[in-house]
Structures are given as C-alpha cells and as structure tokens.
Amino acid sequence: MARIKFFGVRGSISVFGRKFEEFGGNTTCVLMEGPERTVIMDAGTGIRELGKELVADPDLGVGRECYLLFSHFHWDHIQGLPFFVPAYDPGRTFTISAIGRDRAGIDLRSIFETQMQQDYFPVTLEGMGARIEFLQTPEDHYGVESASVKVVRHNHPGGAYSYRLQDTEGRVVVYCTDIEHGDEIDRNVVELARDADLLIHDGQYTQEELPRFRGWGHSSWEQAVAVAEQANVKQLAITHHDPDHDDRFLLEVEKQARARFPHTVLAREKMEIII
Numbered sequence: 001m002a003r004i005k006f007f008g009v010r011g012s013i014s015v016f017g018r019k020f021e022e023f024g025g026n027t028t029c030v031l032m033e034g035p036e037r038t039v040i041m042d043a044g045t046g047i048r049e050l051g052k053e054l055v056a057d058p059d060l061g062v063g064r065e066c067y068l069l070f071s072h073f074h075w076d077h078i079q080g081l082p083f084f085v086p087a088y089d090p091g092r093t094f095t096i097s098a099i100g101r102d103r104a105g106i107d108l109r110s111i112f113e114t115q116m117q118q119d120y121f122p123v124t125l126e127g128m129g130a131r132i133e134f135l136q137t138p139e140d141h142y143g144v145e146s147a148s149v150k151v152v153r154h155n156h157p158g159g160a161y162s163y164r165l166q167d168t169e170g171r172v173v174v175y176c177t178d179i180e181h182g183d184e185i186d187r188n189v190v191e192l193a194r195d196a197d198l199l200i201h202d203g204q205y206t207q208e209e210l211p212r213f214r215g216w217g218h219s220s221w222e223q224a225v226a227v228a229e230q231a232n233v234k235q236l237a238i239t240h241h242d243p244d245h246d247d248r249f250l251l252e253v254e255k256q257a258r259a260r261f262p263h264t265v266l267a268r269e270k271m272e273i274i275i
C-alpha cells in the first residue's frame, strides 16, 4: 500500500479566503508514503502542515528514510522549506535530491543555502539542526532495493522534471507539474506515465486560457486528461491550480474533466489517495 497526501495544490503563489476553502491555498507539496520510506515532492508552503503531521505521527518516526525530491526550484516549490519543523530536529536526517543527469552539475546545497541566507531568513540551512544530505545522480534513474525513481526533463522556463516513483511493492505514482506541452503532448511524459496507478499532473489553465499564457510553463486540464488517456493510467489527480481559480471554478473544471476521464480528481489540500 502507498499513501499519497496533498498538502499544497496551488501554483505560483499561495492564496487564502472563503473562495478557496474547498481546494486550499498552499503551494505545491505532496507526501508519498511507501512501505519502506517517505518521499516528499516539492516544498511549497504546504510543507509546513506536512511537517506538523510528520512530527505527530509515530509511524513516520525519526528513523524512517525521508527524501525531498524537487521538480525544479521556482519559489512556489521551495518556499515552505524554512518552515518545515522536522528539519529542526537534530535526530532526523533528510535527503534533498534532484535526480537527472542534466542536473548533476547544479549546486543543490547552494540553492537552499541561498534562500536561507540572513538577508532572507533568520536561520541558516545548517542552523536548522537536522542532518541534511544531498543526492544528485549522473543518470535519469535511481534505485533503492526494489524501489525506483525515473525522471524526464520537460518543457518549463529553466527546465523541470517529471518523476515516476515505484515502491517496493510495485505501485507507481507519476508526478508531473510545471509542464508546458506546447502544440503536441510530450511523448516522453506519456511513456513515463505508462500504466501508472496514479498520475498527478499540472492543470493550471483551461484550454481556452492557454494561448494567453504561452511560455509560462503550464498545462491545461484538458492536456492533463490527454496524458492520462494516452498513458492508460488508472487515476488522475490534477494539481497546480491557478491562484485566480476559486472553488466554484475548480468544481466546474472537475465536473468537465470527469466527463472525459472518469477517474479524475482535482487535488485538494489534505486529500489522501491510497493505491
């Protein structure tokens, strides 16, 4: 069994208010709890609540391996990390990782040290207390025992990565956000998502809005559905909701998306999917 729980489903910037209560306003962060280890995808503002749950849950204790994987490092995907309470516990270890051969040369430590330098935040990365390790790979895949991670680089300003995560029991989640397909659906992403138990995909815009946001690096919900259909996935969760799309708008999108691909949900904060 794997448990997926959404803590941040908003793209670009966090929002709050009565019009956003159903879906939530925190930026991107997803917990994936496999049989052996914990994976956190991106560290948007949603990671703050995730951290509190991690501390409160005895099953997610200090000794469990925990990886933080990043699609890319735009603000809405890293901004919550300084508020991730478990990282202040000297008894815990976290592995911050950017898998992908094109990313082998980036200075991963400096990305996170910079966002926590004193001009921006009172506590340094090292001063947080937990042991933080950095993992980069010269390949587009990485494996621990029978669990594996595979990535493909996709189109987004500055580049971003889709992830295919398989746990030790063979369950597969594909995480694909901040992707602009362009006129054609990205074939590499479809292949990465092939037969997945769950596809989590960017759906920031509608197809009608998309031409106005060419070059901004995102998908329409219709494109998310197209990837789900072409890849024959079992379930689709659409995420990275636009900050201007309120609950009413998103409920309507969900209705339309389900009419095309019945096993679709629009991701909501605190929503859990068991696969």
Ligand SMILES: [Zn+2]
Binding pocket: 011, 012, 028, 074, 076, 077, 178, 240
């Ligand atoms: Zn984003």
Ligand SMILES: [Zn+2]
Binding pocket: 072, 074, 156, 178, 217
């Ligand atoms: Zn981005």
